[in-house]
Amino acid sequence: MKPRVILHNAVSADGRMDWFRPNLEAYYELAGRFEEDVTLVGSGTLLGSPEGETISREPDEIIEARKADSVDDRPILAVPDSGDRVKNWVYLRSLPFWRDVFALSSSTASPEQIDRFKRQRVPYFLSGRTKVDLAASLSAIGGRFGAKTIRVDSGGTLNGALLREGLVDEISLLIHPQYVGGISPRTLFRAEDLTAADGVIDLELAGNETLAGGLIWLRYNVITKSLIGLPED
Ligand SMILES: NC(=O)c1ccc[n+]([C@@H]2O[C@H](COP(=O)([O-])OP(=O)(O)OC[C@H]3O[C@@H](n4cnc5c(N)ncnc54)[C@H](OP(=O)(O)O)[C@@H]3O)[C@@H](O)[C@H]2O)c1
Incomplete structure (x- = not known):
């Protein structure tokens, strides 16, 4: 069975992954909660x-691989x-x-x-x-x-490939109170433009917390994984 796939990313309030100053302590503390395999x-x-x-x-x-350890x-x-x-x-x-x-x-x-x-x-x-x-x-x-659980720790490229292929189950976003701007595609979802609105991915809000320092932690379940409206190969 396909494991549950969770994207966890730190982003600026305009969805960018470059230049802003991520709160790494908060990012990794939240990442640890997923207890991914x-x-x-x-x-x-x-x-x-x-x-x-x-x-x-x-x-x-x-260096040799570690011997399998049941408590690891x-x-x-x-x-x-x-x-x-x-x-x-x-x-x-x-x-x-x-x-x-x-x-x-x-x-x-x-x-x-x-x-x-x-x-x-x-x-x-x-x-x-x-x-x-x-x-x-x-x-x-x-x-x-x-x-059972895979946490994806990547930039927008792998996120984009997984999202466009309908392979993501959950999205976790740590939104920082910073704006970056720019026209290069350094966003958390890099992929070809859609050719029809059917390819839009619908999300269901699963969690919404305000954290210290004006951070917002949003969690979404992916509820539609439509592959219609994607660019032809
Ligand atoms: N803010 C955050 O939360 C956060 C988290 C992680 C990383 N980042 C930042 O993200 C940046 C790197 O992001 P990136 O977008 O350049 O790279 P990336 O997403 O980390 O790496 C691209 C990955 O996508 C794979 N890939 C690309 N197209 C594919 C396809 N069609 N099918 C299957 N696999 C495909 C590549 O595999 P191949 O090698 O086989 O092409 C590669 O493993 C870094 O600056 C890093 O610091 C930010």
Whole structure:
């Protein structure tokens, strides 16, 4: 069964993800409440982080995967990376946030990439011709790890692909009292423009809290996942 997919993002009051000053303490405190089995992180988010350079180069040494530990309830880190940009999986595995990693790539992954997964003993799943098939990957995550909840920690690109494919169940937004503006698409939902209103996603308000510092935490359930009105491939 497909796990429940939750997008959790910090945004400015005009829906942007750039320039504003996120309250990271509040963001991660709320993220922790989801107690996800798997954190799905966009490759753009990992590579754009301060550790991006380390993540994009081959590791100096191979660190063995931790032995399965029944009391380790940390989530698995899953990363769609059809472009073979993440090269240091052992570094990601060594971080304290996750108990192991899971690589998602396309079925046309290069032999070098498969070799890298094997050398670094990274479990992986191949799907999709050029980009990762997200629906198939979510099912594989559910089957392999028995995952019931996936929290997505990504920018607007992965959010957009998941939303347009009707794969999101819940949206959690931490809205900051800041306005950014701009015409570049650095919003929390990056996707092709619709061609008809049928593609609009209807939401049901599931929670609404005002937090310290003028932050607002909104939670929505996705109630329609219409694929009509989307641009032709
Ligand atoms: N404010 C917040 O809450 C928050 C949270 C997280 C990140 N961020 C920020 O977001 C920025 C990065 O965002 P981003 O939008 O550039 O990148 P991103 O969403 O983090 O990464 C793009 C991901 O989408 C995948 N993808 C793209 N098109 C796809 C498709 N058609 N089918 C399947 N998968 C697809 C890519 O896979 P491939 O590699 O296979 O193409 C990649 O894993 C960073 O600046 C980060 O700090 C903000």
